[in-house]
Amino acid sequence: MRQFLGATLLLGLTAATSLNAADTAPGKALFEATCVACHGAAGQGNPALQAPALAGQQAAYLQRQLLNFRTDLRGTAAGDSGGAQMAPMAKGLADDAAVTAVAEYLASLPAAKATPALTGGDAAQGAKLYQSKCGSCHGGKAEGNPALNSPRLAGQSDVYLQTQFNHFKQGKRGYQQQDRFGRQMRMMANSLNETELQDVLAYLNTLGAK
Incomplete structure (x- = not known):
């Protein structure tokens, strides 16, 4: 039996x-x-092409x-x-x-893992900043939260995250009234300065590194 x-x-x-x-x-x-030419056969992304992991x-x-x-x-x-x-x-x-x-x-597909490209940043300080400013939406381990329409950040290229964060600050993302979630992120992006961003990225690299 x-x-x-x-x-x-x-x-x-x-x-x-x-x-x-x-x-x-x-x-x-x-x-x-x-999509594969830019984002890779396994959807792992290509930082050299500014193509994110998917x-x-x-x-x-x-x-x-x-x-x-x-x-x-x-x-x-x-x-x-x-x-x-x-x-x-x-x-x-x-x-x-x-x-x-x-x-x-x-x-x-299995979640992607990234090879950190940026140097510097204080991961310990970044952990505190992340939890106070980002974790309530993106999850305690940057796993994302579908209920809040917040994407996974762990395993994403630090170069890509840096670029997109600055795009939000500069109005290159979240610029349309209909993009409600983009506009929310644009507001949050303006709450971190460059040093704090580097700290948060250093912390995120500890969560999704190869």
Whole structure:
């Protein structure tokens, strides 16, 4: 009886795995055709191209950002060269269903880990700053919080995070009235100075480093 139950459980797990693979297959095909050159075969990102890690990010967040690019809520500000490159790629996806498929595929991948590129910063001080200013939305370990529409930060490139943080401060992100969550982050970005940002990034590197 025990052997039968074990075999039945194994069969169920195998079937579930196959079903999940089948569910994400369309998104994988779209990702490989459209995104892999910049974001990497495993969605790990490419800091040299300012392409963020996408693997393991929340599907809802990825979907929202793709839709923002498609509707010019992001990527049209002067000086945002990375956003300007991303906008036509997002618009190259056929429809909302394609956007959802790509987002769900990326969310199904193991969360990315990053190699720190920035030096300096006080990680201990950054931990205090992060918990007081960022943790209530992005999670105690920077794992993100879907209920608050806050993305995962752990495992993201420090160079990319620095660039995007400064884009919020400079009005290159969160500049459209309809981008409610972007505008919220723009307000928070103005609560940290450059030294404090470096400390927070040093702390985040301890959470998602390879």
